[in-house]
Amino acid sequence: MVENLLKSLALITTFAILFAGLLAHGSALSLAMTKNATSIETQLFFYSFSIPPRQAWSPFTELATGSNVRIVFNASEQISFFCQNSWEYAQSNASNWLNVSAHWSENATVLDRNYTIPTTGTWYFSLVNYEYYSIDIYNVTLYRIDTYEIRVESNKQNYSMAEQATLTATIQNNSAPISSMNVSLQVTAPNGTTILVQNNLTDAQGQLIITFYLPEQYGQYTATAQTTILGQTIEDSANFTVANDTTPPITNNDYDGKWHTSNFTITLTATDNESGVAETYYRVNNGQTQNVSTNDQPQITLESANNTLEYWSVDNVGNEELPHNVLTGIKLDRTPPTGSIFIGGNLTYVNSTSVILTLFASDAVSGVAQMHFSNDNMTWSDWDAFNSSRNWSLVSGDGPKTVYAQFMDNAALVSDTYSANAMLDTTAPVIENVSRIPENEAQPMQGTKILVNATDAGSGVKNVILSYTMNSNGSWFDFQMSFNPATGLYECSVPGQQANTQVEYRILVYDKAGNKKIADNQGQYYVYTVVPEFSPLQTPLLFIMMTLLAVVFGIRASCKRRKLAI
Ligand SMILES: [Ca+2]
Ligand SMILES: [Ca+2]
Numbered sequence: 255m256v257e258n259l260l261k262s263l264a265l266i267t268t269f270a271i272l273f274a275g276l277l278a279h280g281s282a283l284s285l286a287m288t289k290n291a292t293s294i295e296t297q298l299f300f301y302s303f304s305i306p307p308r309q310a311w312s313p314f315t316e317l318a319t320g321s322n323v324r325i326v327f328n329a330s331e332q333i334s335f336f337c338q339n340s341w342e343y344a345q346s347n348a349s350n351w352l353n354v355s356a357h358w359s360e361n362a363t364v365l366d367r368n369y370t371i372p373t374t375g376t377w378y379f380s381l382v383n384y385e386y387y388s389i390d391i392y393n394v395t396l397y398r399i400d401t402y403e404i405r406v407e408s409n410k411q412n413y414s415m416a417e418q419a420t421l422t423a424t425i426q427n428n429s430a431p432i433s434s435m436n437v438s439l440q441v442t443a444p445n446g447t448t449i450l451v452q453n454n455l456t457d458a459q460g461q462l463i464i465t466f467y468l469p470e471q472y473g474q475y476t477a478t479a480q481t482t483i484l485g486q487t488i489e490d491s492a493n494f495t496v497a498n499d500t501t502p503p504i505t506n507n508d509y510d511g512k513w514h515t516s517n518f519t520i521t522l523t524a525t526d527n528e529s530g531v532a533e534t535y536y537r538v539n540n541g542q543t544q545n546v547s548t549n550d551q552p553q554i555t556l557e558s559a560n561n562t563l564e565y566w567s568v569d570n571v572g573n574e575e576l577p578h579n580v581l582t583g584i585k586l587d588r589t590p591p592t593g594s595i596f597i598g599g600n601l602t603y604v605n606s607t608s609v610i611l612t613l614f615a616s617d618a619v620s621g622v623a624q625m626h627f628s629n630d631n632m633t634w635s636d637w638d639a640f641n642s643s644r645n646w647s648l649v650s651g652d653g654p655k656t657v658y659a660q661f662m663d664n665a666a667l668v669s670d671t672y673s674a675n676a677m678l679d680t681t682a683p684v685i686e687n688v689s690r691i692p693e694n695e696a697q698p699m700q701g702t703k704i705l706v707n708a709t710d711a712g713s714g715v716k717n718v719i720l721s722y723t724m725n726s727n728g729s730w731f732d733f734q735m736s737f738n739p740a741t742g743l744y745e746c747s748v749p750g751q752q753a754n755t756q757v758e759y760r761i762l763v764y765d766k767a768g769n770k771k772i773a774d775n776q777g778q779y780y781v782y783t784v785v786p787e788f789s790p791l792q793t794p795l796l797f798i799m800m801t802l803l804a805v806v807f808g809i810r811a812s813c814k815r816r817k818l819a820i
Contacts (some may be wrong), residue, residue, distance in 0.1 A: 255671050255785035256297075262340070263463060265365060274521050276483060279581045280762075283562075284462050285720045286571060287693075289489050290404050290405065290489060290490040291401060291402060291403040291404075291488060292401070292402050292453045292483060292486040292488050293399055293400065293401045293402075294399070294400045294401075294402065294484055294486065294677075295324065295397040295398070295400075296397060296398045296400060297395060297396070298315050298396045298397060298398050299315075299395070299396050299653075300321070300394070300395045300396075301393070301394045301395075302393045302394075305576045305765075308726065311715045313438060315398075315493075317374070317398070317429070318371065318374045318428075318429065318430060318431065319372065319373055319374045320370060320371065320427040320428045320429070321371040321398060321399075321428065321430065322368060322369070322370055322371075322398070322399040322401065322428070322429055323368070323369050323370075323371065323397060323398055323399065323687050324366070324367070324396070324397040324399055325365070325366075325367050325369070325395070325396050325397075325428060326364065326365070326366050326371075326393075326394075326395045326397070327364065327365035327393070328364055328393040328394075328395075329363045331363075332716065337515045340415070340527040344604075350351075352467075362611075364452050368399070374724060378725055380730065388391070388512075393464060395429070396796050398429055398430070398467070399429060400426060400427050400429040401428050401429065402425060402426070402427050402481075402483050402486075402488060403425070403426045403427075403480055403488070403489045404423065404424070404425050404437070404477065404479055404480070404488045405423070405424045405426075405479070405490050406421060406422070406424075406439070406477050406479035406490045406491060407408050407421070407422050407492055408420070408421055408477060408492055408494040409421075409422070409423075410494065410532075410570060411494055411495065411530065411570065412494065412496075412497045412499075412530050412532075412570030412571060413468055413495070413496050413497070413570070413571070414496070414497065414529070414570075414571030414572055415468075415470050415472070415496060415571075415815075416467060416468060416469070416501070416596040417467070417468055417571075418465060418466070418467050418468075419465070419466060419467070419468050419494070419730050420463060420464070420465045421439055421441070421464045421465075421466075421477050421479075421492075422461070422462070422463050423437045423439055423456070423461070423462045423463075423464075423479035423490075424456075424459075424460055424461040424462075425437065425456055425461075425481060426459050426460055427638075429462055430459075432456065432458065432459065432460035433458065434456055434457065434458065435455065435456050435460065435481055435483070436450070436453060436454070436481060436482075437453070437454060437455070437456055437462045437479055437480070437481045438451070438453050438479070438480045438481070439451070439452040439453075439454070439462065439464050439477065439478070439479050440452075440477070440478045440479075440480075441466075441475055441476070441477050441478075442475065442476045442478070442602050443469060443471055443473075443730070444471055444472065444473025444474055444475060444476055445471065445473075446495075449468075449469055450464070450466055450474075452464050454456055462479075465765055467786050468496055469495060469678055471498060472494050472495060472496050472497065472498040473495055473694070474494070474623035475493065475494050475495070475496065476491055476492070476493050477491060477492050477493075477494070478490070478491040479765060480763060492641050495529070496608050497528050497529030497530075497570060497571050498528065498744075499526070499528030499529040499570070499571045499573060500572040500573065501526070501527070501528055501569075501573060502526070502567070502568070502569060502574055502575040502576065502817055503524045503525060503531045503534075503567035503568070503569045503573070503575055504524065504525055504526075504567075504575065505522050505524040505527035505534055505565055505566060505567045505575055505579060506522070506523050506525065507520050507521070507522055507523075507563065507579070507581055507699040508520060508521045508523070509563075509581060509584060511585075512585065512652055513585045513586070513587055513620055513664055513666070514554070514585065514586050514587075514665070515586075515587060515588055515665050515666070515667055516588060517554060517555045517586070517588075518553070518554050518586070519550075519551045519552065519553055519554075519591060520554060520581075520584070520692055521551050521553050522534050522536060522546060522551060522565050522567075523550065524567035524575075525568040526567070526570070526573075528569065528571075529569045529570035529571045529573075530566050530570045531568075531569055531570070532567075532568050532569055532570045532572075533545050533546065533547055533567065533568050534546040534565065534566070534567040535565065535566055535567070535568070535745060536552045536563060536564060536565035537563070537564045537565075537567075538552050538553070538554065538556075538561065538562070538563055538681050539556060539558075540562065540564070543564045548555050552565070554584055554586050555586070556586065557580070557586050557587055557588055557589065558584075558585070558586060558619065559583070559584060559618045559619065559620065560583050560584070560585075561583075561584035561585070561586060562580060562581065562582050562584065563580070563581040563584060564578050564579065564580050564581075565578065565579050565581070566578040566579060577733070585620065585665070585741055586619075587617075587619040587620040587663060587664070587665035587666075587667060589617070589619060589667065590616070590617075590661075590663065590667040590669045590670070591616060591617035591622050591661040591663045591667070591669045592615065592616060592661075592669060592670070593613065593614055593615030593616070593622070593625075593659065593661040593669055593672055594613070594614045594615075594672055595611055595613055595614075595657060595658075595659040595672050595673065596611070596612040596613075596674050597610075597611060597612075597655075597657060597672045597674045598610055598612065599612060600674075601676050602676060602677060603676060603677045603678075603679055603712075603713040603765075603766045603767035603768075604648070604655075604677070604678055604679070604765070604767055604768075605650070605678075605680055605765075605767035605769050606678075606679065606680065607647050607648040607680075608645065608646075608647055608648075609645075609646050609647075609648060609657075609676070610643055610644070610645055610646070611643060611644045611645075611646045611657060611659070611660065611674070612642065612643055613629070613640070613641065613643065613644065614642070614663075614735070615640060615643055615661040615669070617661075617664075617666070617667075620663045620664035620665040620667075621663060621664050621786070622640045622661055622663055622664075623639070623661070623662050623663055623664045623666075623689075624637040624638060624639060624640055624660070624661070624662040625637070625638055625639075625640050625641070625642060625644070625656065625659060625661050625662070626660055626662075626750065627644070627646060627657060627658060627659050628655060628658040628659075629648065629649050629655070629656070629658070629675075630649075630656075630658075631656075631658045631671060634660070637662060640661065648676075648678055651678070652678050652679055652680055652681060652712055653677070653678060654675060654676075654677055654678075655675065655676050655678050656673050656674070656675050657673065657674050657676075658671050658672070658673045658676075659671070659672050659673070660672070669818045672730075677712070677713055677767070678767075678780070679710075679712030679713040679765060679766070679767035680740050680769065681710075681711070681712050681765075681769060682710075682713055682763075682765070682769040682770060682771040683709060683710035683763040683764070683765045683769065683770075683771045684708070684709050684711075684771065685706060685707070685708050685738045685761055685763050685771050685772075685773040686706075686707040686708075686709075687705075687706065687707045687743075688704070688705075688706045688710050688761055688775075689706070690702055690705065690780075691702060691703040691705070692781065694782065695782060695783050695784065695785045696748075696750070696751070696757075696782060696783075696785070697784070697785060698750065698751070698752055698753040698784050698785065698786075698787055699750035699751070699752070700750045700784075701749055702719050702747065702748045702750075702752050702757070702782065703745055703746070703747045703748075703763075704735070704745065704746050704747070704748060704759065704780075705741070705743045705744070706718065706735065706743060706744050706745075706761050706763075706773070707742065707743055707744075707761040708744050708761070710763070710766075710769075712764040712765060712767060712769075713765045713766035713767040713769075714765060714766050715763060715764070715765055715766075716764045716765055716766045717734060717735075717763075717764050717765075718734070718735040718737075718744040718761065718762070718763050718764075719732050719733070719735065719761070719762040719764075720732070720734075720735050720736060720746040720748070720759060720760075720761060721733075721759060721760050721761075722748055722757055722758060722759035722760075722764060723757075723758050723759075724751060724755050724756070724757055725755060725756050726756070726758065733746045733748075734746070735761075750784075751784045753785060753786045753787045754783070754784060754785075754786060755783065755784040755787055756781060756783045756784075757781065757782050757784070758779035758780070758781050759779060759781075760772060760773060760774035760775070760780065761773040761774075765771075
């Protein structure tokens with residue numbers, strides 16, 4: 255009953271407490287644990303009330319991104335159940351609550367939380383009391399936590415004698431912008447004397463930059479920057495050296511001397527034992543001068559057998575490596591070779607599994623180095639030195655054959671696969687039905703037609719030759735037989751011969767793969783003879799007639815001679 259009454263009372267007693275507690279502004283300091291940073295808490299508001307409101311709001315507070323705030327909530331007595339109480343913070347548009355809240359369920363009298371502001375803006379802090387517990391006193395305090403940090407740097411780690419040096423001191427605060435703050439800069443020389451003391455205000459970014467000339471004294475110098483914030487002194491120091499250095503750096507490269515097949519980096523490594531390396535410079539193929547700090551290590555991107563790299567380093571006091579190093583013959587080839595393959599001189603048919611391959615390949619950058627072959631595009635011969643021809647064995651068995659070739663360049667890039675096709679035909683043609691017209695003897699000067707049926711199932715008949723000789727005199731005449739589509743036979747005529755001539759002939763058939771078949775009547779040749787001009791019975795009669803004619807003409811002649819003599 256009492257609780258409900260209190261809740262009702264609280265519900266209608268929503269406190270508008272904006273700006274309440276503002277008068278409680280103040281500063282609480284906490285000692286920095288580190289030398290170059292300190293945290294300082296500034297109280298932004300304080301509010302105290304005895305009956306918990308439904309909702310309590312803080313005043314507007316401008317906070318930067320990354321600002322740290324701390325909220326401390328005190329109750330006058332320990333309470334066991336505060337889980338419905340919630341602190342939240344929101345941007346100036348209070349309806350746009352961020353999903354950041356601290357629900358308190360601790361059995362304690364103090365809630366102490368730190369938050370980091372996510373976005374720059376004007377912020378409220380609000381207590382929402384859902385349960386309306388009656389506690390004698392609530393105290394709510396909001397602090398901003400300023401973390402100041404100081405840093406000093408020299409523009410170089412190593413200077414040469416009497417060089418101009420630049421020191422930069424920077425103060426940062428992650429909870430509020432820096433306004434001008436006083437910074438003391440001091441430099442101690444190697445012999446312990448103080449050579450510079452400057453007290454100046456920083457700019458709005460918290461920076462103080464001092465440029466001065468170093469004395470002629472080798473060794474290590476120390477720069478110290480110091481500032482005091484609300485009684486807290488923070489400082490930072492940095493060392494730099496004035497080096498006794500007359501020796502330039504030495505720069506080495508890691509190129510392996512080999513062909514590379516993709517763009518690659520040559521790493522330059524420089525050493526300087528005195529003041530240290532300030533920068534390494536280089537020029538690729540006589541191009542623009544570049545440096546490793548800005549442009550990274552040199553890249554070789556031009557396909558060539560002779561890229562060049564000129565490189566050198568400079569140390570921290572300006573000694574330059576002279577003469578510059580020049581690396582030549584840097585090899586890059588990204589392009590595989592191209593080529594072609596032919597079986598024989600581009601044969602369509604072959605009559606043996608042993609063939610000669612004819613090869614062409616080119617590679618513009620590193621050159622063709624090797625080749626290998628395959629009958630099935632899976633199992634490959636060993637790599638051999640490239641040659642324009644090579645003996646090769648096809649897979650046995652008549653039929654279509656393919657030979658595959660690949661070529662490798664000197665950078666070990668392998669070409670596409672090239673191939674050549676040929677028909678393997680190891681089977682000789684077939685000869686049937688050698689015949690002639692007339693079938694038996696020929697008359698003197700009568701031509702004789704020879705006919706033959708020649709076929710080849712593999713590559714086909716290329717040509718059919720009739721070869722004949724007369725009277726076994728050792729001289730053979732060859733005639734190309736022509737195909738007669740009407741009869742399906744090859745035919746050729748032997749010219750007419752003199753009487754009593756004996757003609758021997760044979761037929762040779764070649765297929766397109768070069769296989770030969772001879773039909774020669776089992777080595778006996780085909781034979782026909784030319785009959786005599788007259789029959790044997792007519793011959794004696796002819797002789798008698800000729801003799802009689804001779805006698806008659808002989809008598810008449812002697813008579814004439816006799817008359818002349820008279
Ligand atoms: Ca040096
Ligand atoms: Ca190539």
